[in-house]
Amino acid sequence: MDYEKSALMFKSKDFHKYVPETIREFIDEVEPDVLEAHIDRVMTSPIKYINSFDRPLYQLYFTASWYNLFKTLHEDQKISLLEVATGDSCYVINALELHSYEKGECTTFNLNKKLGSSFITKNADKNVKITLIEDNGINVLNYFSVNSFDFIAFHHAINDIIQTIIAETEGIDTINCDWWVQEPDMLRAVMKHHKNGTLKQNAHGSFIKIIDVCSKVLKHGGYMIFDNRTFAVKEEIGYSTQFHDSYIALAREWINESGLPLKETVIDGYDSKWWMILKKV
Numbered sequence: 001m002d003y004e005k006s007a008l009m010f011k012s013k014d015f016h017k018y019v020p021e022t023i024r025e026f027i028d029e030v031e032p033d034v035l036e037a038h039i040d041r042v043m044t045s046p047i048k049y050i051n052s053f054d055r056p057l058y059q060l061y062f063t064a065s066w067y068n069l070f071k072t073l074h075e076d077q078k079i080s081l082l083e084v085a086t087g088d089s090c091y092v093i094n095a096l097e098l099h100s101y102e103k104g105e106c107t108t109f110n111l112n113k114k115l116g117s118s119f120i121t122k123n124a125d126k127n128v129k130i131t132l133i134e135d136n137g138i139n140v141l142n143y144f145s146v147n148s149f150d151f152i153a154f155h156h157a158i159n160d161i162i163q164t165i166i167a168e169t170e171g172i173d174t175i176n177c178d179w180w181v182q183e184p185d186m187l188r189a190v191m192k193h194h195k196n197g198t199l200k201q202n203a204h205g206s207f208i209k210i211i212d213v214c215s216k217v218l219k220h221g222g223y224m225i226f227d228n229r230t231f232a233v234k235e236e237i238g239y240s241t242q243f244h245d246s247y248i249a250l251a252r253e254w255i256n257e258s259g260l261p262l263k264e265t266v267i268d269g270y271d272s273k274w275w276m277i278l279k280k281v
């Protein structure tokens, strides 16, 4: 979603619940064009938070963008959503709550135990029905039949999925660890394979299998949506912003090669460098 539309949405009453109290006054008082410039700055890769309101703006941008997608792509208020590799993030669920209230259902597949339990705590006040499945998204067909979901969300998750696949090949435990303590090792392992030209050989099969099974549980006409952004801090450990910036392009290439029944849709205001919106055909 473009930043002008984001700024207007942040200022609207409907969105109030998702604006943290600490920045409500700032959002109310700042002019829309100034707010738009702040959002643009915050969302520019590699992302570095400078002001106290930068992180909330980043979070609000995703809640607003996913809400706008639900509204644009789905007439019915009732949505059955699957999110893979959610960690403890709230943005897609906030968007679902804003769109669907108690008619929304969200199932999330998440492997890391600590983040899973934090996810439940952080989303305890949500009006939507939430189910956490502590398993790999690759096993979704063990839990759901074909054509079960209206939307499948991969919010900032291509990197998490690839990191988890590579970590497994390197013997790194991503399930019982503190994700943030373990992450530098995961990133170094991904970089090693990227630089050696062995990333595709090691990650492609499992990644496409996840997309394949997800495409099966997605309803015909439903959407599988990916977003991505890159944080500056990763550069400090030898990670590459340029590489992380290209995750959507990489997933697009692999999915296109796979021949799965998914067709990319362009939505006004959603930059295809950072978003990929696929419809099941």
Ligand SMILES: C[S@@+](CC[C@H](N)C(=O)[O-])C[C@H]1O[C@@H](n2cnc3c(N)ncnc32)[C@H](O)[C@@H]1O
Pocket: 084, 085, 086, 087, 088, 089, 109, 110, 111, 112, 113, 115, 116, 135, 136, 137, 138, 155, 156, 157, 160, 161, 162, 164, 165, 174, 175, 179, 210
């Ligand atoms: C940092 S968190 C994700 C945060 C979220 N994507 C975001 O950026 O806001 C990474 C999570 O993805 C999970 N994950 C990675 N690959 C997964 C997979 N194939 N199935 C389920 N969970 C997965 C990890 O276990 C971990 O809990």
